Amino acid sequence: MAKYEKTVNEDFTTLLARIETGILRGSMSASLEDSSDFQIGEARCSVRVFERYSYAGSNRVSMSVTLFQSGNSPVHVSAITSGGSQAVFFKLNTWGEEAFLKKLMELV
Numbered sequence: 001m002a003k004y005e006k007t008v009n010e011d012f013t014t015l016l017a018r019i020e021t022g023i024l025r026g027s028m029s030a031s032l033e034d035s036s037d038f039q040i041g042e043a044r045c046s047v048r049v050f051e052r053y054s055y056a057g058s059n060r061v062s063m064s065v066t067l068f069q070s071g072n073s074p075v076h077v078s079a080i081t082s083g084g085s086q087a088v089f090f091k092l093n094t095w096g097e098e099a100f101l102k103k104l105m106e107l108v
Helices: 012-026 095-107
Strands: 002-008 030-040 044-052 059-070 074-082
Touching: 002 095, 012 030, 012 044, 012 059, 012 074, 012 095, 030 074, 044 095, 059 095
Parallel strands: none
Antiparallel strands: 002 074, 030 044, 044 059, 059 074
């Protein structure tokens, strides 16, 4: 599992669209598995779950991306990857997870 968190001063909607488009165009096996959006008062939250095939690990990896903003405050981005290992009891390789997360970092 790999994790990335960052707070950015960007438009919430623009950032979300850039992440969705960039992840899906960044790999021909990438897909948007599901999404959730909600707003309470001035607080907004969007969750996206992406998946793609990792050639390095010969398996599929997933990445959950959450954007949160309260009013006009900066947008908090949190992303967690999973599934990039073939071992039973511990992780042997996480190259696929790290590569997936690196793509998101370039977009943010």
